[in-house]
Amino acid sequence: MNNFEFKNPTKIIFGKDTIAKLESEIPADAKVLLLYGGGSIKKNGIYEQVTKALANVDVIEFGGIPANPEYAVLMNALQIIKDENITYLLAVGGGSVIDGTKFLSAAAVYEGDTPWDILTKTIRTQKGMPFGTVLTLPATGSEMNSGAVITRAETKEKLAMGGPGLFPEFSILDPQVISSIPERQLANGITDAFTHVLEQYMT
Amino acid sequence: MQTLVEVAPKVLKDPTDYTPAADFMWSCTMALNGLIQKGVPGDWAVHMMGHELTALFGIDHARTLAVIAPSHYKYNFEAKKEKLAQYGERVWNISEGSIDDKAYAAIEKTEAFFHKLGIDTKLSDYTKDYDGTAEEIAKRFTDRGWKLGERQALMPEDAQKIVKMAY
Numbered sequence: 001m002n003n004f005e006f007k008n009p010t011k012i013i014f015g016k017d018t019i020a021k022l023e024s025e026i027p028a029d030a031k032v033l034l035l036y037g038g039g040s041i042k043k044n045g046i047y048e049q050v051t052k053a054l055a056n057v058d059v060i061e062f063g064g065i066p067a068n069p070e071y072a073v074l075m076n077a078l079q080i081i082k083d084e085n086i087t088y089l090l091a092v093g094g095g096s097v098i099d100g101t102k103f104l105s106a107a108a109v110y111e112g113d114t115p116w117d118i119l120t121k122t123i124r125t126q127k128g129m130p131f132g133t134v135l136t137l138p139a140t141g142s143e144m145n146s147g148a149v150i151t152r153a154e155t156k157e158k159l160a161m162g163g164p165g166l167f168p169e170f171s172i173l174d175p176q177v178i179s180s181i182p183e184r185q186l187a188n189g190i191t192d193a194f195t196h197v198l199e200q201y202m203t
Numbered sequence: 204m205q206t207l208v209e210v211a212p213k214v215l216k217d218p219t220d221y222t223p224a225a226d227f228m229w230s231c232t233m234a235l236n237g238l239i240q241k242g243v244p245g246d247w248a249v250h251m252m253g254h255e256l257t258a259l260f261g262i263d264h265a266r267t268l269a270v271i272a273p274s275h276y277k278y279n280f281e282a283k284k285e286k287l288a289q290y291g292e293r294v295w296n297i298s299e300g301s302i303d304d305k306a307y308a309a310i311e312k313t314e315a316f317f318h319k320l321g322i323d324t325k326l327s328d329y330t331k332d333y334d335g336t337a338e339e340i341a342k343r344f345t346d347r348g349w350k351l352g353e354r355q356a357l358m359p360e361d362a363q364k365i366v367k368m369a370y
Contacts, residue, residue, distance in 0.1 A: 002242050002243065189265070
């Protein structure tokens with residue numbers, strides 16, 4: 001076995017009806033950007049649970065992060081983060097929303113002119129804007145790691161990024177959320193997780 | 204992996220059943236939270252090639268992995284057959300035959316598992332415009348100076364052959 005160091009600072013809150021615990025995880029004085037995807041969270045009750053838990057926090061919403069989080073869309077969110085002086089990010093979604101949030105966590109503190117450089121020049125983020133997640137689609141494992149993959153339609157690129165500053169501060173995993181996921185996405189999730197293990201095992 | 208194989212049909216049949224849902228959710232997190240890859244090198248070549256298929260064709264990420272993985276393991280069979288055979292024994296209970304037989308059967312079992320989930324494993328199942336994909340991906344990897352795999356031994360021309368096998 002090779003020598004290694006291991007540090008994973010993400011707090012996992014796992015179980016039934018745990019979304020309500022958001023309330024005690026986000027700093028009371030935070031200005032939060034709530035990020036989500038295509039809007040399924042508004043149909044399956046997750047959105048209500050999240051907004052109820054955040055009733056006493058200053059929250060702005062940004063929906064519409066697509067599967068394979070798109071750089072151009074995320075740049076719009078980055079503008080909001082800067083214009084509104086956001087201090088905390090909350091991803092409510094699957095791997096795409098969480099990865100997009102990691103990009104924003106890095107881009108919010110990035111000092112260069114072009115955030116895409118974080119991906120092309122493999123700039124590792126030592127400390128990003130703090131963020132947490134509410135996982136709505138088990139698959140990628142992004143809720144407890146520091147990597148992300150971002151897509152750019154303009155150039156048909158899909159590139160990876162990461163760094164020790166990109167672990168979520170917390171992730172809430174309520175297995176009840178999968179009850180409304182379409183079968184196709186459940187099958188994708190199983191395949192994704194299985195292949196993750198294969199890639200680490202077959203060496 | 205055994206947990207995923209065990210709970211997959213239950214989760215697909217009834218996602219409101221809490222116990223398999225919880226096993227599935229935690230398995231996904233544990234599969235990539237850094238813990239299991241400690242002390243060993245990671246491969247990730249399947250992901251790197253798969254990402255290109257999503258970038259070029261918009262195919263779901265997981266499906267690109269299922270397209271590339273069987274070809275990747277067949278192409279790198281000699282380097283990976285001992286691990287493949289061990290995986291075949293432990294996860295798929297393959298007990299008959301030589302190392303080569305077990306390793307090959309493990310790849311077949313993996314592909315069959317994806318099919319059972321309703322996941323197609325050939326690029327041509329997803330697009331008619333696959334001609335030239337392997338060359339395009341090899342060119343991108345060359346331009347980026349990428350070498351893949353746990354030993355950085357896979358060159359762009361190897362990726363080209365693997366992607367072509369996945370047509």
